[in-house]
Amino acid sequence: MSPRVFRAPGRVNLIGEHTDYNGGFVMPAAIGFYTSVAVRPIEERKLVLSSAQFPDRFEVSLDEAAPRKSWCDYPLGVAWALEKSGYRLRGGELTFASDVPIGAGLSSSAALEVSTALALATLAGHDIPTRRLAEICQQAESEFVGMKCGIMDQFISIHGRENHAILLDCRNLDYRPVPIPDRLRLVISNSKVKHELTGSAYNHRRRDCETAAEFFGKTLLRDVTPAQFSSRENELTPQVRMRARHVIGEIARTGIAASALQTGDYRKFGELMYASHESLRVDYEVSCEELDKLVDAAQKVEGVYGSRMTGAGFGGCTISLMEETAVPAFLDSVPAAYESAFGRRPGLYVCRPVDGAHEVIS
Numbered sequence: 350m351s352p353r354v355f356r357a358p359g360r361v362n363l364i365g366e367h368t369d370y371n372g373g374f375v376m377p378a379a380i381g382f383y384t385s386v387a388v389r390p391i392e393e394r395k396l397v398l399s400s401a402q403f404p405d406r407f408e409v410s411l412d413e414a415a416p417r418k419s420w421c422d423y424p425l426g427v428a429w430a431l432e433k434s435g436y437r438l439r440g441g442e443l444t445f446a447s448d449v450p451i452g453a454g455l456s457s458s459a460a461l462e463v464s465t466a467l468a469l470a471t472l473a474g475h476d477i478p479t480r481r482l483a484e485i486c487q488q489a490e491s492e493f494v495g496m497k498c499g500i501m502d503q504f505i506s507i508h509g510r511e512n513h514a515i516l517l518d519c520r521n522l523d524y525r526p527v528p529i530p531d532r533l534r535l536v537i538s539n540s541k542v543k544h545e546l547t548g549s550a551y552n553h554r555r556r557d558c559e560t561a562a563e564f565f566g567k568t569l570l571r572d573v574t575p576a577q578f579s580s581r582e583n584e585l586t587p588q589v590r591m592r593a594r595h596v597i598g599e600i601a602r603t604g605i606a607a608s609a610l611q612t613g614d615y616r617k618f619g620e621l622m623y624a625s626h627e628s629l630r631v632d633y634e635v636s637c638e639e640l641d642k643l644v645d646a647a648q649k650v651e652g653v654y655g656s657r658m659t660g661a662g663f664g665g666c667t668i669s670l671m672e673e674t675a676v677p678a679f680l681d682s683v684p685a686a687y688e689s690a691f692g693r694r695p696g697l698y699v700c701r702p703v704d705g706a707h708e709v710i711s
């Protein structure tokens with residue numbers, strides 16, 4: 350019997366940064382880089398896992414899945430989370446191949462989890478609601494792999510839609526598609542730097558957000574309006590005030606950004622992207638000179654609407670929205686500006702929004 354093949358895309362977040370854990374909005378799009386998996390059933394209740402990107406091959410009983418501190422933890426974690434949710438699985442041989450850049454911030458991990466989840470669910474004959482599937486994949490990464498993460502990556506890898514980003518409400522997982530026409534491009538620039546302290550700085554930001562929410566008598570900063578904030582912000586310590594100002598402003602910006610895309614006002618959308626970057630740089634203090642340089646160089650290119658850091662910060666990528674006609678000038682000038690400042694070239698990916706995970710019918 351020939352194998353069935355499933356594939357799941359990577360993603361980029363257009364706006365709404367550090368808002369997820371505050372119950373706010375994010376606006377990711379799935380992009381045309383995929384992790385594919387070919388799956389065949391096997392009689393025994395075990396998984397046989399291999400990947401074109403890694404040399405090691407694993408054979409693990411479904412009844413003894415425990416983390417091994419290797420790439421197999423992602424698919425094993427998905428199997429574990431599926432069974433924990435009551436979806437009994439059957440054995441299978443899963444062979445992965447991917448063109449999602451690994452560790453570049455485009456979420457190769459979610460693409461791996463989601464492709465696994467589709468393959469295992471189909472193999473065992475389960476039809477799982479898509480939102481539940483996203484939660485299962487998130488649980489695999491946070492609890493089995495041990496990487497605490499929000500749900501955005503897994504959610505968009507499943508719910509992505511061609512020529513659309515989605516506005517996702519992280520509090521209740523409501524979402525709606527927002528259009529990005531065919532002639533626009535999302536260009537991702539990878540700074541290829543990762544500054545230290547990412548983990549602890551992230552935890553400090555989260556704590557400051559909790560402190561601010563508590564001050565306003567709320568569990569989540571999402572529930573503090575900009576008006577409530579400005580009426581009492583001077584009672585906060587300077588640092589907590591800055592962190593809260595970013596989050597509350599960013600949640601509002603993301604909602605406005607969705608309306609701008611809906612009405613085709615890309616200039617407005619772009620201004621909000623630049624404002625998001627400034628807020629992340631000045632108030633949230635998670636940018637770095639490499640990301641600032643990439644945004645600055647992007648801003649100088651005719652036909653670029655907006656640019657900002659994307660992801661947790663301290664390195665990683667920027668995202669720029671532009672007319673397709675602006676791409677050649679962008680690819681000319683942005684890497685050159687970056688190289689003359691830092692002596693190395695950024696990674697560049699020219700993308701459009703694509704559909705979420707699906708079976709590949711040959």
Ligand code: ADP
Binds near residue numbers: 446451452455457
């Ligand atoms: P990102 O999600 O930003 O690409 P992560 O560190 O979250 O980076 O996830 C990368 C990890 O996911 C890799 O180190 C590897 O363990 C696993 N992974 C991703 N893609 C593949 C693949 N094609 N085959 C095997 N493992 C993969």
Ligand code: MG
Binds near residue numbers: 457459
């Ligand atoms: Mg990841």
